[in-house]
Amino acid sequence: MSDIPEHSQSDDDLPEQLRVRRDKRDRLLAGGTEPYPVEVPRTHTLAQVRAAHPDLPADTQTGDIVGVTGRVMFMRNTGKLCFATLREGDGTELQAMLSLANVGEESLSAWKSDVDLGDHVFVHGEVITSKRGELSVMVDAWQLTSKAMRPLPVAHKEMSEESRVRQRYADLIVRPRAREVVRTRANVLRALRDSFHGRGFTEVETPMLQTLHGGASARPFTTHSNAFDMDLYLRIAPELYLKRCVVGGIEKVFEINRNFRNEGSDSSHSPEFAMLEYYEAYATYDTIADLTKQLVQEAAEAAFGSQIVTLHDGTEYDLSGEWASITMYESLSEALGEEVTPETTAEKLHAVAEARGIEVDPKLTHGKLVEELWEELVGDHLYAPTFVRDFPEETSPLTRAHRTKPGIAEKWDLYVRGFELATGYSELVDPVIERERLTAQSTLAAGGDEEAMQLDEDFLRALEYGMPPTGGAGMGVDRLLMALTGLGIRETILFPLVRPE
């Protein structure tokens, strides 16, 4: 994209179409016409005009005089009668007609010479229908409200994926679907909040600038505070703060906000992503799974009016009813045709991986091996919504051990359309065990494991005051949008991170 600095370039250096529009602006100003007026006497929105005249026959005069505004999306100028399609923010369009008889020679020729595709205009006149039946304003006066200096992207060809992301504003102007996704996202977020509020949850906002990084296994971004003269981390998860809330008596708590992870970026990962986490005292990973299912179903219902959603490629995806539930060890055993349990040795699992031609890091221990093999053999093939329960205890340092099955943690992952949408736990609340787990993590961190958590003494102190038995879960909000729409993560995030041009 050519970014033209405001003053460092003479008009001669501008691309032709930008120069033409700049010349028009200069000419208007020189002639005493303000191309960017402060206000205009708008009396109706385009939607109001449409709503007031739903079913007029062709060639009707209503006697209704309105002043309306919009961006010029199409122009069809003939000798003595000009047509323009105006569009306002919600996508509503309305036609403006300018005839020589109504506006006069000077005004009509000014329209033809001054107004370009993409300009914002105000038009005043009578609401009519054209001879072809199109609802229109027969203009008696008009005025530019904002002169565009850049031509619109072609409306009939999709912008390239890169242009859409880099210039989302232009994407939003020309592509109704882009605007629809923004509104769908807003509806989903509102539905989530409504679902929580309806169940007595309290929304909180916890720090995104943190002095320690913890709450998940992920590489953090670092930054620096001048005032405190210390390095800080952008948070990778709100978990440890939300648990402090539960300790403090905010026993049904949720947060929707950003996490930052200094890791890969692809069609389902973004360095900056929206996270929903929720914790409920006296819930377990069973009840929190049920809540999670309801959240997703209620979001689908609110955004699309149905729990069977139509994805971007036109296929339907059914989120209704009960969802499948499998356990990690059983489903892995089934896929392998041989029993895998928490007692199965790492040596044995390495042998299994090799026999299957699955490459794994030879340093991996039991827990990570089981997860790796499971993802390869089972997870990647899950399409219908499925809870995968009972993870290896070793890889879940913040999770309570299973109440009856040794070596297993009360943790589930929710898979939807082949990717991980959410994860839930019966939270570990024993401060002594928690200290052991986090100490082990911090030893890993000190040993160079960039994903391992640091020892958060303040968090442990909070737990030592006593945290009630609690169920908790986290859901990727961008991924929820992906699940509901079938779009990639860069389409569900309005302004995803891109390198500067």
Place this chain on the structure above:
RNA sequence: GCGCCGUUAGCUCAAUAGGCAGAGCAGCUGGCUCUUAACCAGCGGGUUCGGGGUUCGAGUCCCUGACGGCGCACCA
């Protein structure tokens, strides 16, 4: 981080074997009082991503850098 592919007019794209850089839309001029991606006639618009090289001649071949897409690795 590695591999493959790509970057050409405002936008979306084409360009034979290395031989005059094109189209549609958009823009400009003129015409047209019922158009719907209007139409008709004419015209203009390019650092072919940047730098270097080979060649009589490079959008095209080679080297290098930037940016992007996809795959792999990491991750949610």
